[in-house]
Structure formats: C-alpha cells, structure tokens
Amino acid sequence: MRIKRNKITIVGAGFTGATTALMLAQKELGDIVLVDIPELENPTKGKALDMLEATPVMGVDAKIIGTANYEDTADSDIVIVTAGIARKPGMSRDDLVSTNARIVTSVCEQIKRTSPNAYVIILSNPVDAMTYVAYQVLGFPKNRVIGQSGVLDTARYCTFIAEELNVSVEDVQGFVLGGHGDDMVPLVRYSNVGGIPLEKLLPADRIAAIVDRARVGGGEIVSLLGNGSAYYAPAASLVQMTEAILKDKKRILPVIAYLEGEFGYQQLFMGVPVILGAGGIEKVMELELTEEEQAALDQSAQSVRDVIAIVQTSSL
C-alpha cells in the first residue's frame, strides 16, 4: 500500500484563505489546493505559485496549487470554506447572511460531488448559520461538518488575560462557548492561569472588561482595518483544527458542532467544547453550568436561531 499525502482544499483564496494556506504549508500538514471563482483564477494561481516558491526557503515540502476548477480538489481529506464576503465597519456578521448563504450553498454542492469523504470546516460568516447551511447541503454526518469560532474567540480572550497579567500566553487556559456573535460566552469560572483560577488573580471588574473586549474582538479588528476583517488569528485557528484532525490529536477545542440534546439544545449548530481527532468531532464535552452561565448561553443560542431562521425563510 502506498502512503498518501494529506490533501487540503481551501475554498476562497482571499485574506483568510491565503493566510491559512501559507500557515498549513509552514507546518507541512499536506498538499494544498486553493480554489476561488473563475474571474479570479489567475490571481489565485499567482498566490499559490508565490507560496510554492517560498517552500524551498522555508524548507518545507508542500505542493500548493491555485484553481477555479473543483476537479482539482477531488478527494480532499479536509476542505476549509472561507468563501464569501467579509464585513466592513458598521456591519454585523449577521448582515452577511443572505449573500454568504448563497455562496456557501454553491460551494458545498461542489464539495459534496468532488470530496464526499472530506471533513469540512466552515469559516464564512455568520459562521454558526453557515455551518448549518453547509450541513444541509452536504448531507455529511455531523462529525464531519465543523464550524470555526471558539478557537479564535478563546485565543482573543486568552491574549487579553495574558496581557493584563503580563504572563505567557502559553499558561492561560479558558474557553468561549456559544454563537460567534457579541453575546458569546467566555467561561470565567473554567479559566485559569498556570492552574490558578482566573478569579483569584484578577478583580471582577478587570475580568468583566476582558470578557467584554473578547466578545467584540472581531469588531475591534474590523474597525482598525477599515476594509475587511481579521485573518491572521482566524487562519491560525483553522490550522489548529486541521492539525487536530489530521494528526488525530484528540484536542479539546471549542468548535461549532451540531447539538442534539447536549447542553439542552436540539438541532442547533453552536460553539461548544469537543474532542477533535481523526473522527472529526468525536464527542461534545458537556459541562455543568451555573444558572447565570446557562442563561447567557441561552441568549447566544437564541441569536444563532434568529439568523438560521433568516436562512430558512429566504429563498436562496
């Protein structure tokens, strides 16, 4: 038997897609196919070739191609979907819903045809609802349809904690539950720094300020960039998820998963901690929540449901 190299497709070769491709190559996680629309075929080929030409300098082996043809993506192990429009200052992620639902639908129809066995990771916003759209169109089992929100939201939360305490980011542990919107739920009670509960290290008002900043972390970058949204930290998050699956690491990471009773929610895609390994989402890790935490999560779940309802009632 010949051992096969991993094949990773990234749909959407814009800021997040191209950055993810480069980071995947730097980690030698597999060969990479970047796909974009036919009108951008040459720029997509150009980005891929430019990255490929960086590989001898970086000392990594990864084939990287750009294309507008889904046949080139056939039999990918992982497909990452970043296709769609990004928000601009003054917009919410939910304002992208109609346009991106159409794009994610057409992309997933192609993925279903060309890579029926792939694990699919969705980034396009509003990502909880777009993961739902992808699941409907793909018809893949729920363990193979995964949305990215919590790794990024948690990264922001941990960055701000490390900055506040002037300690290494490596020693900060925590996670953020719920939808990828301004009412996401950073779980303070389960956060620690070097094993020491966060609540013993910082006063409540400083923790509250960190939680508030993490919740609007995406918007902070949108305001600063002026014409688009974050891409370095989102790309790093996608790479961590991809690595967890391809190396069967069984990482416990917060991702958007299909809930069928877990945390009390039925038939809902939302961010929760899971075991991520070679089986994709291998298990949702349920936690005991206080009444207050559950109420905050309920509010976030309702926001996700409201956006999914827009998708369900519109003729895309």
Ligand SMILES: NC(=O)C1=CN([C@@H]2O[C@H](COP(=O)(O)OP(=O)(O)OC[C@H]3O[C@@H](n4cnc5c(N)ncnc54)[C@H](O)[C@@H]3O)[C@@H](O)[C@H]2O)C=CC1
């Ligand atoms: N879930 C999350 O944590 C995050 C989500 N996002 C979302 O990711 C999406 C992409 O963001 P960026 O890369 O910054 O945007 P971008 O505009 O730089 O790139 C998007 C790319 O998608 C391509 N595209 C559009 N329709 C397509 C189709 N049918 N097939 C293939 N490609 C298509 C565009 O041509 C463009 O190159 C946005 O919706 C953004 O809101 C961004 C950061 C974090």
Ligand SMILES: O=C([O-])CC(=O)C(=O)O
């Ligand atoms: O804020 C946005 O629109 C992009 C995104 O989801 C994030 O950076 O968290």
